[in-house]
Amino acid sequence: MIGKYERIIINKLIDKYEKSKSFIGENKVNQKFSVKISALFSKYNDHSNYEVFQGVNEAIDVLVRKSFIIAQSNTAHVYNNVVLNTDNLEAIYIYVDRVPKKDINSAVIRLLDEYKEKNEVLKEYCLVQHERIHQNKSIQFFSNDLKEFKNLLLAVDELMKVQTETFARDFSVRVFKDSKVFERVAPKAVNLIFEFGNYPDRDQVLGNLNIVKNPTYVNLKGAGYITINGQLIDLTRLSSDIGISSAMLTDIDRVDVIGKAVITIENLTSFHSFSNEDMLAIYLGGYHNSVRREFIKKIHHQNPKTVFYHFGDIDAGGFYILEHLKNQTGIDFIPFKMDIETIKTYAKYTKRLTENDKNRLRRLADSQYGTVINYMLENNCKLEQEAINL
């Protein structure tokens, strides 16, 4: 049976070895891995504590006898330091029952290779981690638990495939056969996707991927009729909006726009204060997932002559969402009050840009919104749509 001092000594030495250049074979000189006994056991040199002194010495003697370490004592049998015998690593790992980092790395690399082609986000992630392993840096989102890591990769893979609005626990059951597993890896999955993908906002990643906690609603009001399973609802006769559960969106047979335009509004408060008899206003509940996109496309398809506007925050996130919306629906949304004039009108409500805002805006600077974005960058301002009076 292995003693606790032996384990501490060996693990410390192995830690040093696994962090070293020798480990990845890029050392330019031969390295020895040694630790001072006094640094490991502060009581070793305390003469009043004979137990520790003797225990540590026994441990060292055992390890030396097995030729796992090399150590020399002075005449009083006091060891200054111990050196790892790297010729015997295999046996040493077995002795302390520790999984070699090389094995962990190769297992991780196998998983990375398995998932790297699944989607763009994973491709980018796997590429970066491959490089990090090569440089002996830590692997992002890997906390030394291979099983959890595999679940994470699987979750990211499956998340990107979800086509219809799915409850998080249903997703977990389908993918992991267990309703709780996804809950555990979800924060990591979200961070990974946010860091390596292109999403407007961290807390909307799951929503955008069609994963929701509760049913979500799409709100409608204004100039239009909708027909749900054969029942016609005249929105113009309602005093306010109606919300349709996203599970029911596919039951909508027709949407007839009688006004001149459709407008999607990003923010719920703005949606409620919006009033225009000529427009059908839609609040998408913050998410732009495929159920909603199909719904918008259906409206477009049934009302091909209708103009589509989008009204969102005048900041990086707002323009990202607009771009996203246009790309994913193929509809040429026209920005509504997302221009320089609006910023100037509401100048006193603008906020200053954070560094993060600036970076994201710069990436959008050569899009078609370039003039607004450059104005925002030059004047260091952004505007939330709640500030805008309708």
Place this chain on the structure above:
DNA sequence: CATCGGATGAATTTGACATG
């Protein structure tokens, strides 16, 4: 607003090699 993990650069330690 305290705290945490990760990145970076400076300071210290270590080892290789040469020399007397």
Place this chain on the structure above:
DNA sequence: CATGTCAAATTCATCCGATG
């Protein structure tokens, strides 16, 4: 073989942004 020097490697301190 002790000692000195130089380059390499490791440790430490500090900073930064993200997060609760």
